[in-house]
Amino acid sequence: MAIRIGILGYGNLGRGIECAVKQNPDMELVAVFTRRAPESVKILTPNVSVYHVDEAVSKKDEIDVLILCGGSATDLPVQTPEYAKYFNVVDSFDTHARIPEHFANVDAAAKESGKVAMISVGWDPGMFSLNRLYANAILPDGKDYTFWGKGVSQGHSDAIRRVEGVKDGKQYTIPVDSALEAVRSGSNPELTTRQKHIRECFVVAEEGADLAKIEQEIKSMPNYFADYDTIVNFISEEELKRDHSGIPHGGFVIRSGKTGWNGEHQHIVEYNLKLDSNPEFTASVITAYARAAYRMQKDGQTGCKTVFDVAPVYLSNSSAEDLRAHLL
């Protein structure tokens, strides 16, 4: 029998989960829950119903894993502990600093209900975290580097749009090639914020707006742009739509470390992602961990889990025997 998946929240991430479930023959989408009017939400999968979120708990016996697609700021801190009372759940909580607190809340709920609740799944936190852990465990004497991009930062794009005279805008975070090369060379550079990433903005200005003033305001914005070399390009609304409507992202996790009796040998471990669609890739990671959540709970595990707690064999639709014979 297929693993029955529910999706709570149908934005870019929820739609990505729907697409990922379609690619996994051992899974089946059984319900989508939304805060909007259900009849206003059109999904892609035929013969699957959309319900109001208030109906979710009543469907608990029809769903093996409920995937929570809300935001980290206000949705998930409430939703994940709440739904872990009734379901195996997976979320993509990504406020790094608040993970310990979120873990504690979710763990209490999931231990009480006997469910598995997987938090902070995606690529950062998620696959990047895993690669940091593996490389640190292997090379204890070393240094970690994370670069993001080239990709769209939602937060920085929002910040541009709040500037007076800006009609619309998109911001790309771009890793600096020379910094990446320095890290890969094993020279263990100390890199400032400015040396690691460039920020490139594509801005649609309102008619008659003062472009020089907009550019100046963006470049000097504290927290978002002031510490970076920022490029501001003014383009038309048509160009923005034509050339910048995708949501690509990616990045690099690199550890440089030494081995040998006197640290005489250098090693570079690198993991990198180049993603056409940030939400769809995140959703694909979450979907694999939904499979793991289901299986781990079947094996008698309960409580809050992160990617660190999941034996890789739980993620694959292939059997352990097949994996050993073909992928090991």
Place this chain on the structure above:
Amino acid sequence: MAIRIGILGYGNLGRGIECAVKQNPDMELVAVFTRRAPESVKILTPNVSVYHVDEAVSKKDEIDVLILCGGSATDLPVQTPEYAKYFNVVDSFDTHARIPEHFANVDAAAKESGKVAMISVGWDPGMFSLNRLYANAILPDGKDYTFWGKGVSQGHSDAIRRVEGVKDGKQYTIPVDSALEAVRSGSNPELTTRQKHIRECFVVAEEGADLAKIEQEIKSMPNYFADYDTIVNFISEEELKRDHSGIPHGGFVIRSGKTGWNGEHQHIVEYNLKLDSNPEFTASVITAYARAAYRMQKDGQTGCKTVFDVAPVYLSNSSAEDLRAHLL
């Protein structure tokens, strides 16, 4: 109390384990076992004894994990099932085609003794296998590529040395840049053996040997060189010693896959290693998995395990809380 490590077999890999144990404060080397005369084997760690391999079993209560550093052809198929009767063990069995059979033999022994026996640990099999599994689970609709190098192939270096008129030699496996770039572009190329790797040989000829004949014989050698573009360089013994005495290696695992309702988005997941010392890096991976073997057995697990069965949290000397707070 530190995890007490024993090393069986003191070649390049055994020495690498010794160096890695020194880097991990929660571990302690307690014994080295050798088939040679113990007094002829000098190790680096002060106050640790070298014993004949026949004494290993008598030390079973003094060792938490015994690391088996023999070869895959004849040593490990016998040693791993044998020592799993008495110890938690880790090996680096790397004959991919025989892993299922090795697993079955080791599993039976370790289940019987209540120990954990971790097999095929290193980077390929090992970290490369893990990255294949993760990327396959995340992107089920995709294609895998593995490239090796630039690095020294022991088997190919041995093959060169068997050619008449050759005094000594080293062979480097080198991935072809244009093939790597084609894979990274997402074009999903079908690549022949010749298109993926170049083989470069550094050969010291015996005095008066027929160099053209040696070159021809190497380049046409079936299995080893005939299917590749091979470069043969003749150098002096001094040059070989000066420039080619290291054991570097590395490689690339890349998965290219699609997501979206109609597969409209492309993603590239890449893991790569650049290693100054192949045996020391392999040893560092094994040492992290020795920690995991010890902890998993303490948690009540038994039997044969591979990297696929190990939750990443078991590998790190940091606590789960620390990992969530700092690496997630």
